Amino acid sequence: MIASLPSFRTHLKHTRSRCPVCHDLCPAEVWKTNATPSKVYLTRTCPEHGEASMCISSDARFYWMSKGSDDNACCGSGACCADPTGNDGTLGRNALAEKGQTVETLSxxxxxxxxxxxxxxxxxxxxxxxxxxxxxxxxxxxxxxxxxxxxxxxxxxxxxxxxxxxxxxxxxxxxxxxxxxxxxxxxxxxxxxxxxxxxxxxxxxxxxxxxxxxxxxxxxxxxxxxxxxxxxxxxxxxxxxxxxxxxxxxxxxxxxxxxxxxxxxxxxxxxxxxxxxxxxxxxxxxxxxxxxxxxFWSGRMPDGIAANQLTPEASRLNAADIILGCVDQSDGTIKFEDFTPLPCGDPNCATIGYLLKTPLGVRSISDFIDFSTVQDFLQDKVRYELADLQQCGCENTALGELLHKFEMEEKDTFRLFIKPFMDSWTWDEDRIDRCCTHVIRPDGKLDSFCRYYHSGIQNS
The missing domain is CATH 3.20.20.70 (Aldolase class I)
Structure with a gap:
């Protein structure tokens, strides 16, 4: 657990997360520090095991404010207050099912x-x-x-x-x-x-x-x-x-x-x-x-690594850490502008960037393309609509068309893909609401990758 939290902070949203001890769903909030660089934290409160926080972005510039179902801001039955809707909180599926939003109907x-x-x-x-x-x-x-x-x-x-x-x-x-x-x-x-x-x-x-x-x-x-x-x-x-x-x-x-x-x-x-x-x-x-x-903390972990969950920030990395590291280590070849969140799924689920292989050597793609001019899809992520949940954003955005073009010209491009999977420490139910990376389970049904491999609920 984090011993002390910054006293000056800005609330970003409510969601649901999981207790890192019992893995039950519980109410949570996302907030950022008022410092430089500003960091983004996820804090959840389990009625049995108390409060736990995790830094989910070491630089707020690379965190995207996205919200899924309104139900994610409500407490489930395992939380401190009763849920008047009767939602039992099981894997976050019931509230979605009432609206026809299941992994089976998502893209x-x-x-x-x-x-x-x-x-x-x-x-x-x-x-x-x-x-x-x-x-x-x-x-x-x-x-x-x-x-x-x-x-x-x-x-x-x-x-x-x-x-x-x-x-x-x-x-x-x-x-x-x-x-x-x-x-x-x-x-x-x-x-x-x-x-x-x-x-x-x-x-x-x-x-x-x-x-x-x-x-x-x-x-x-x-x-x-x-x-x-x-x-x-x-x-x-x-x-x-x-x-x-x-x-x-x-x-x-x-x-x-x-x-x-x-x-x-x-x-x-x-x-x-x-x-x-x-x-x-x-x-x-x-x-x-x-x-x-x-x-991410799922599956098999040695005891020494598992023990580090008690001091998670010393042993956990996030997408911002990867972007910052790539830029810093490349001596100018990679730039922050080379990266953009993928338009499909939740924008915090995947970040992509490219280097271009040219006759004059490897070049930053931002020397030729300004991703910010084709990121209009981010405007739709403040609140998801049902149609938005069921259709891949790549099919409807200029950025999606551009990325497909890059993939077709693979001999000239070199892809940099950042995929931060979730576990109990980093779980944000809003991301599950719009997941497009699915597992075909042994029973033939589809499930979110993060939910399927999450400790304690795989194959459930």
Whole structure:
């Protein structure tokens, strides 16, 4: 818990959050400090465990004032006052359901499906808490089950813009390539991402060749687990130094023209390696960018890291920390103006930026594009309307059109993507109201990624 809070502060909004002890929903407020730089905090009050606060933006310039359902400002049954509406507060679903607003009716920009539950690494940290298991101990979902769940989403949604295969380690699935072939032939799926630690790619020549054949069909990319350029975070996150293996994966993927995005879990141990990670990616022609994901407290955590929840600000990072670090470490190559919140979902859920690869070298995109002139979508985030919740903002904004154009010209652009997932400490129910990153659950239903992987309620 935070021992002392600034006495001079400005209230921004009411919402609901979760108690970091019992994980129950409880009333909360978002506020900012009246200091320079101004920071944004989320404070929630649990009737049993009291008040807890977390800094959710270390610089208020990179926090967007957005509000979801009005019901988020009300107390649920687990709060200090009774809820006259009878809302039981369960996962925030009831108030939304009354208005027809469920994850099933929200726009799905990305649908993630776990096809393997076990993994070939035993990482100390894992948001999915995947057990180690290969060969006869491999725990995986049948091809028929996976296809049935994907078909169900397509029947309900008609289209999946991005389908992300995850786990566990999805490349271990015994029918992995059969699944990729089926997805490629199936109408309604625009793009496929595969989360991977790269182990199989690094050592199996046959697998690499087969993967290259599928990648060259297009609309395919690997999300490669990458923990920075130094050894400290590697050992803390993965239990060993995997840098040589990751370098081999990048080289072998380049041989087969397999596009890769580096997926970096950012911690205090590697936050100083943001720019060097970007440089590592830029040195490989098949690398399309870096996805920065500040570590969130879900799944498997070692006791030493979990204990740091008692002093969360010493061990937690947010999107503003990533933006500030990228700009500071790049010696002018990256600028604050290079970043913009994504128009789909809640504007605090994802921030995107680009570098341009030109004949004269890597350039800041703000030298050519002024994002502020196409951010009219932010005006709609003060209060969400039902139609706004159900439709992706990218389809209706000039910024969305511009970003789609960048993605089509991937050989000339290098994407910088910041995705701060939520846990109890950072939970803002307003973001769930407009979530467009969904998980296809084992029962075939869709759920918000953050809610599904949140400690204590996964698979509920």
């Amino acid at each position: 799905t920009c990305l649908a993630l499906i776990e096809i393997v539950d076990s993994c070939n690494l035993a990482c100390p940290t894992c948001f999915a808490a995947s057990p180690t298991g290969v060969n006869e101990k491999l725990d995986y979902h049948s091809l028929e089950n996976i296809q049935e769940r994907i078909e169900g989403v397509l029947d309900r949604k008609k289209n999946i813009e991005i389908l992300q295969l995850s786990g566990g380690e999805p490349t271990l699935h015994p029918q992995f390539f059969e699944l990729l072939d089926w997805i490629h032939e199936r109408d309604g799926i625009d793009y496929v991402l595969v989360n991977t630690n790269g182990v199989l790619i690094a050592k199996d020549d046959v697998f690499l060749t087969e993967l290259g054949q599928r990648a060259r069909r297009g609309n395919f990319q690997l999300y490669l687990q990458f923990d920075g350029t130094g050894p400290e975070a590697q050992k803390a996150l993965r239990g060993g130094d995997l840098r040589a293996m990751k370098q081999r994966v990048m080289e072998r993927c380049a041989q087969e023209n397999i596009p890769v995005t580096l997926a970096m879990t950012v911690t205090p141990q590697n936050v100083a390696e943001l720019w060097s990670t970007i440089q590592f990616g830029l040195a490989h022609d098949n690398c399309r960018g870096v996805s920065f994901q500040p570590m």
